[in-house]
């Protein structure tokens with residue numbers, strides 16, 4: 001089916017193609033047998049790959065990265081394609097439109113995407129309504145960040161608000177402190193701001209009966225000394241894991257895309273194949289430097305089952321895909337799971 005549909009989808013602007021796929025997922029809710037068929041054809045048998053991490057039971061280690069099911073509308077349908085968990089978001093306290101369209105572009109010669117979405121999302125309240133109504137049957141992480149209009153000095157309040165509101169509805173949190181897609185050139189990279197955010201969210205956790213895991217999503221391509229700061233902060237503050245990392249600002253590893261094509265695309269951050277090596281280095285570094293204490297979720301450039309395995313071998317506890325799912329289609333998770341089982345992963 002994907003082989004039939006893909007040539008048509010690739011003729012559409014990428015965001016329209018994404019919305020079309022999401023519309024089809026929505027329709028599948030109303031067509032008897034459609035979701036069962038998706039499960040029969042695409043859902044892998046994950047037996048033997050289940051793992052418990054920071055108190056959450058994951059049926060397999062392959063997750064869907066943030067930005068795909070931003071508003072938490074499609075996670076049950078997406079789980080039919082085998083994901084062991086789904087990260088919804090990034091969510092902000094207030095809804096925001098994001099940047100003007102077009103804001104998502106394909107670089108097919110390099111298996112990459114460029115986006116400048118501007119964290120478009122319907123806000124935390126809307127996402128809670130989706131989760132409440134649809135009784136998730138899948139592990140859900142909520143990725144939260146600040147509204148674009150919130151100044152850096154007040155950013156922690158946005159995280160605090162979102163985490164407090166979502167606390168009873170998700171399995172874990174991801175504090176997206178990477179913010180690569182902003183108009184605000186200060187971003188959120190500085191460690192003082194990050195520790196203020198972490199401290200305030202940890203306070204929210206302290207006042208709740210259940211201790212939900214709180215992870216940090218860091219920028220792609222941080223230097224080892226920047227990673228050292230993040231590792232120290234995480235270990236000292238009780239952060240449960242690191243999502244490494246987000247889409248990349250630099251486009252250095254593009255091999256086949258012409259300068260002219262890039263010029264046409266304009267500004268934005270890059271996801272997909274060119275990120276792989278650098279993500280692998282980051283995952284290995286965090287794992288080794290933290291003595292394996294700090295779980296890492298690898299996100300960036302995983303385009304093949306073999307690359308998924310390499311990330312796990314480098315010390316990742318879980319992996320996430322976005323661009324790989326877009327380019328490989330609905331059978332991607334099944335292929336990864338099959339590969340991991342074949343090599344005897346547990």
Ligand SMILES: Cc1cc2nc3c(=O)[nH]c(=O)nc-3n(C[C@H](O)[C@H](O)[C@H](O)COP(=O)(O)O)c2cc1C
Nearest residue numbers: 065066067089090115246271272300301321322323
């Ligand atoms: C269109 C698009 C939107 C994204 N939106 C978000 C987002 O809202 N929050 C976030 O933390 N990451 C977001 N990401 C980054 C992905 O979650 C992922 O970290 C990144 O794409 C690298 O993984 P990949 O190479 O498998 O795509 C987005 C990526 C894309 C392509």
